[in-house]
Amino acid sequence: MEIGVLGPLAVLDGGVPIDIPGEKVRAIMATLALSPGVTVSSFDLLGELWGERPPRSAANSLQGHVARLRRALVQHSGKETMRGLIRTSGTGYMLALSPACVDASRFVADVELAGRLRGSDPGKVVTVLAEALATWRGPALLDTGHGMICRTAAARLEETRLMARELVIDARLALGAHHEAVPELEELLSRHPLRERLCEQLMTALYRCGRQADAISTFHRLRHRLTAELGLEPSPALQGTLAAILRQEAALLRGPS
Incomplete structure (x- = not known):
């Protein structure tokens, strides 16, 4: 399973795209993918989907959107086990994936690696970051709504992207x-x-x-x-x-x- 947020949300099972319908459902998947393996509280998800003043029915609606997300994962993959990808805890929900399965996590790790190599191996910096920058498919979190978590993450990722380009240029100048x-x-x-x-x-x-x-x-x-x-x-x-x-x-x- 691969999750892409460096552009429009992309969910792939063995390289085959899974359609995630509806902006709120995509926002849930993207928010969970920004913290894979970590529980995101229902309170934070309610704020992401409805802002500071969610309607009275928001808690039930959140459960319904999560159910639709699970259903989409199962139907499009044909695997009932995909339902367990979105786990429920006492306080919220968690994406049961390694950070290595999310393009944003891999990208940030590559930029951090390049930063450590910048003074010793400019050729490696160019190689690592050229591959990392090539994973971008457009503006980060392009179709995941306007919630604060996704907007903040998008700004942070875009800043990291610019830092990566500066690191590449440093390396090229050194070469x-x-x-x-x-x-x-x-x-x-x-x-x-x-x-x-x-x-x-x-x-x-x-x-x-x-x-x-x-x-x-x-x-x-x-x-x-x-x-x-x-x-x-x-x-x-x-x-x-x-x-x-x-x-x-x-x-x-x-x-x-």
């Missing part, structure tokens, strides 16, 4: 692939114009490509946005990168970004 990194960094910075780490990476890549003036211009564009929109100056790290470029420090050409 000397600065020319290839520039277009990707320009595209990322256009979508995240206040992201200082992306700006620092782009400045470094441009400088290593012999484009010192463009690297300096990149800094000043970000500085203008920061001061105009937030009243802030660039971080000391970013200002340090600018200073190193202005001094034409040789270490910036060969060292990690």
Whole structure:
């Protein structure tokens, strides 16, 4: 059994998709999949499905939605044992799967591994994260409703996805692939114009490509946005990168970004 939340909800049994009908039923499955092997309280599920003011019938409705979820798992798989995938406890429900069966859990674990390898094995970082990023099929938790648990998890996963792309770029710069990194960094910075780490990476890549003036211009564009929109100056790290470029420090050409 595999559960995918890095995009629309996907439930697969031996690679065969199982249709989970109804937004609330999908929200239950997604919420449980975010904490596999851990009981999610009925109180939290009620809040996820109906917000802060659930109707009086919400508890009964929750039981009905869970029953529909179990029925869908059994009917589409043809296996009565699939009913036990959603377990009832005294306080709520649990998805009886290992975190390794959920794409989001695997993705976060891969990013954590890449973070540990970043200073020692950039080639491995690129390989691990290229495979991990390829598992995304669209925005996280795309069709699982607007409950707080799923919305918070989606934002956290999207931030982790961006961190993963930054780690990949760090690794590529360490491997000397600065020319290839520039277009990707320009595209990322256009979508995240206040992201200082992306700006620092782009400045470094441009400088290593012999484009010192463009690297300096990149800094000043970000500085203008920061001061105009937030009243802030660039971080000391970013200002340090600018200073190193202005001094034409040789270490910036060969060292990690």
